[in-house]
Amino acid sequence: xxxxxxxxxxxxxxxxxxxxxxxxxxxxxxxxxxxxxxxxxxxxxxxxxxxxxxxxxxxxxxxxxxxxxxxxxxxxxxxxxxxxxxxxxxxxxxxxxxxxxxxxxxxxxxxxxxxxxxxxxxxxxxxxxxxxxxxxxxxxxxxxxxxxxxxxxxxxxxxxxxxxxxxxxxxxxxxxxxxxxxxxxxxxxxxxxxxxxxxxxxxxxxxxxxxxxxxxxxxxxxxxxxxxxxxxxxxxxxxxxxxxxxxxxxxxxxxxxxxxxxxxxxxxxxxxxxxxxxxxxxxxxxxxxxxxxxxxxxxxxxxxxxxxxxxxxxxxxxxxxxxxxx
Numbered sequence: 045x046x047x048x049x050x051x052x053x054x055x056x057x058x059x060x061x062x063x064x065x066x067x068x069x070x071x072x073x074x075x076x077x078x079x080x081x082x083x084x085x086x087x088x089x090x091x092x093x094x095x096x097x098x099x100x101x102x103x104x105x106x107x108x109x110x111x112x113x114x115x116x117x118x119x120x121x122x123x124x125x126x127x128x129x130x131x132x133x134x135x136x137x138x139x140x141x142x143x144x145x146x147x148x149x150x151x152x153x154x155x156x157x158x159x160x161x162x163x164x165x166x167x168x169x170x171x172x173x174x175x176x177x178x179x180x181x182x183x184x185x186x187x188x189x190x191x192x193x194x195x196x197x198x199x200x201x202x203x204x205x206x207x208x209x210x211x212x213x214x215x216x217x218x219x220x221x222x223x224x225x226x227x228x229x230x231x232x233x234x235x236x237x238x239x240x241x242x243x244x245x246x247x248x249x250x251x252x253x254x255x256x257x258x259x260x261x262x263x264x265x266x267x268x269x270x271x272x273x274x275x276x277x278x279x280x281x282x283x284x285x286x287x288x289x290x291x292x293x294x295x296x297x298x299x300x301x302x303x304x305x306x307x308x309x310x311x312x313x314x315x316x317x318x319x320x321x322x323x324x325x326x327x328x329x330x331x332x333x334x335x336x337x338x339x340x341x342x343x344x345x346x347x348x349x350x351x352x353x354x355x356x357x358x359x360x361x362x363x364x365x366x367x368x369x370x
Contacts, residue, residue: 077147080114095262123348155351163342168326173213301350
């Protein structure tokens with residue numbers, strides 16, 4: 045009887061010790077998953093993620109400060125949102141078997157707060173002539189990057205200080221417009237967003253040589269920096285195209301995404317085609333001159349995918365779910 049009682053006491057003690065070790069190993073695995081998520085957020089792969097369509101996944105393996113290996117996956121569920129998961133499988137110390145932990149977070153991506161008020165947003169007066177077309181209706185079709193069943197949200201075609209026909213030309217049916225006053229507050233809002241855009245975008249210094257743009261796989265950001273930037277035909281771009289200076293288009297330029305010009309824009313005599321949005325801060329210039337071959341159609345998906353190229357994880361608490369797997 046004494047031997048049986050002693051054996052029972054030893055067994056109970058062993059089970060208690062094993063439970064304590066399992067709990068400790070579980071906490072260690074949980075900390076490893078959290079650290080893996082933090083490491084991935086600290087080195088957010090904006091370029092790699094932007095090059096992938098919604099639904100695609102990036103997978104990588106990271107090592108924590110104490111040497112634990114963590115498998116991290118980023119699944120793009122929306123142009124400006126991602127599903128971040130971290131999986132840990134550790135060899136327990138002092139107990140047999142594996143300890144697993146699965147950490148999941150929904151990450152919202154925050155781009156610079158550029159003023160996308162209409163299909164064309166201009167801190168200036170806008171001039172155009174027949175057959176200039178600006179359409180603020182957002183609709184999905186078979187060629188839509190986010191799929192034909194995505195949500196849509198239309199905007200006013202033009203937001204500017206004024207909308208008129210070009211001198212010597214006629215604009216039979218002016219698109220609907222919203223007045224955007226050129227005030228110090230409006231300029232300050234744009235400049236604040238521009239500082240973030242400039243800091244996050246790859247920069248190509250432009251001289252007098254005309255630039256040729258070629259759209260590659262995925263969505264990308266590019267900032268052309270020069271007093272006067274000339275883009276020659278045939279050029280096309282997919283993503284965010286920013287210009288720090290006056291933009292001159294020679295021939296045809298096709299863009300799917302967002303074009304931001306911090307300077308003067310005059311595309312009379314050129315063919316400018318944009319599916320997404322156009323933002324012009326014509327600071328120091330009284331007007332934006334559109335040509336009779338300008339065609340702009342607002343596309344919410346293209347705008348979001350373009351802005352995602354310079355978006356970073358939002359600086360706020362994340363929702364978190366724990367799914368311990370033993």
